[in-house]
Amino acid sequence: MADHKEYWSTTGDQGTIKISEDVVATIAALTTAETEGVSGLCSSLSSELAGLLGKKNMTKGVRVEFVGEDAVMLEIAFLAKFGSPIREVARAVQENVRSSVKSMTGLETTAVNVHVGGVTFEAPQPQQPAEAGS
DSSP: OOTTSOEEEEEETTEEEEEEHHHHHHHHHHHHHTSTTEEEEOOOHHHHHHHHTTOSSEETTEEEEEETTTEEEEEEEEEEETTSOHHHHHHHHHHHHHHHHHHHHOOEEEEEEEEEEEEEOOOOOOOOOOOTTO
16 A cells, blocks of 8 residues: 555454545545535645645545544535535535545544635526528
């Protein structure tokens, strides 16, 4: 396993279990993208700067930090769909991510901080030309 990644690990009578920060980030990213009112993930300015400075734990608009024995803190940056109630969407992201991370990894979340980085608009649909000879 790569040395540059953070892992949550535990050792039991049957051996060791390790969960990569990338696993938690992927769960959070997919859960966020599937939440109603979210149009996609985005990189926040702080994550772009951290990437330039060589900081780790920054992928797909999600930052993961393992805290304590069985807990994780998440920061998620996403784009909201125009017309969506942004505060409700942000709360839904927090609840959905917290639930998904817990059910898939068993880890508690100490915080799910969300950053709405912008609003997206749907592209206008091209109109169909009227049929000739009608």
